[in-house]
Amino acid sequence: MKRIAAFIAVACILCPIAFAGIEEAKKLQKEKKYAEAEAEYRKALPELKGEKALEAQFQIGMMLKLQKKHEESIEEFRKVESMDKVPIALLTASIVEIGNSYSYQKKYDEALTEYRKALPNLTGTPSAEIQFQIGDILRLQKKFAEAIGEYQKVENIEGVNPSVLARSIYYSGLCFSSIRKFDQAIETYRRVENMEKAPASFKALSILNIARYYESVKKNDEALAEYRKVERIKGALGRHVEQAKARITYIENLAKPGE
Numbered sequence: 001m002k003r004i005a006a007f008i009a010v011a012c013i014l015c016p017i018a019f020a021g022i023e024e025a026k027k028l029q030k031e032k033k034y035a036e037a038e039a040e041y042r043k044a045l046p047e048l049k050g051e052k053a054l055e056a057q058f059q060i061g062m063m064l065k066l067q068k069k070h071e072e073s074i075e076e077f078r079k080v081e082s083m084d085k086v087p088i089a090l091l092t093a094s095i096v097e098i099g100n101s102y103s104y105q106k107k108y109d110e111a112l113t114e115y116r117k118a119l120p121n122l123t124g125t126p127s128a129e130i131q132f133q134i135g136d137i138l139r140l141q142k143k144f145a146e147a148i149g150e151y152q153k154v155e156n157i158e159g160v161n162p163s164v165l166a167r168s169i170y171y172s173g174l175c176f177s178s179i180r181k182f183d184q185a186i187e188t189y190r191r192v193e194n195m196e197k198a199p200a201s202f203k204a205l206s207i208l209n210i211a212r213y214y215e216s217v218k219k220n221d222e223a224l225a226e227y228r229k230v231e232r233i234k235g236a237l238g239r240h241v242e243q244a245k246a247r248i249t250y251i252e253n254l255a256k257p258g259e
Contacts, residue, residue: 022048022056029063038063054083054090061097070101077101092121096130108137124159131157132168144175151175162197169195170202173209186210193229200235207233208243220251227251 099114
């Protein structure tokens, strides 16, 4: 969700606003003085018209969200929705942020409603990010079969970032494991392993999960082969490599005579 928020926030801050109050608000925002920035946006808002007013109203919601005042932020983002001549990009950004605020509060049904409302207005990676969030909320609600269906929709989005795609496939694998469809889980993890542009972290996680499954069913030779793959992944996180090494040592010790 941080990736989505960052994408939207940057897009909205780029609009230049000449008023001194807005410039002061933006300066405070960069300094992470969010309460003070909120106050400056509120002071400036009555004097603003059109797109400048829309941008300021949106930023009030963002400042509240960054203060973790999620209910208040939702109220402010709703005001953007009710204003005149709202550009579709800003309207969609407001809807997404309402969804984010609900999600942070674990109000998952409300978050799903907002994300689904925003989705038709998005394309490419932003669309994929929201589609992923829909799947992820269903996973958190333990609706694993539904989550798999939503994660798989990411694959049909044109121009999706490989990282988002790999993440979606990986979490589909987790869902298959949760409903004990282990063959499908392994097949799904293999897809991440074999993706040319998948991040090394997701490749490593996928292989680790395959190895753990083999270890759980006492197929230690197969498990060792998978754990050793993790050691060879270029760019793998240190903690993933260490986990693999620890399991290799454990399994090898089991095989020593007299131990």
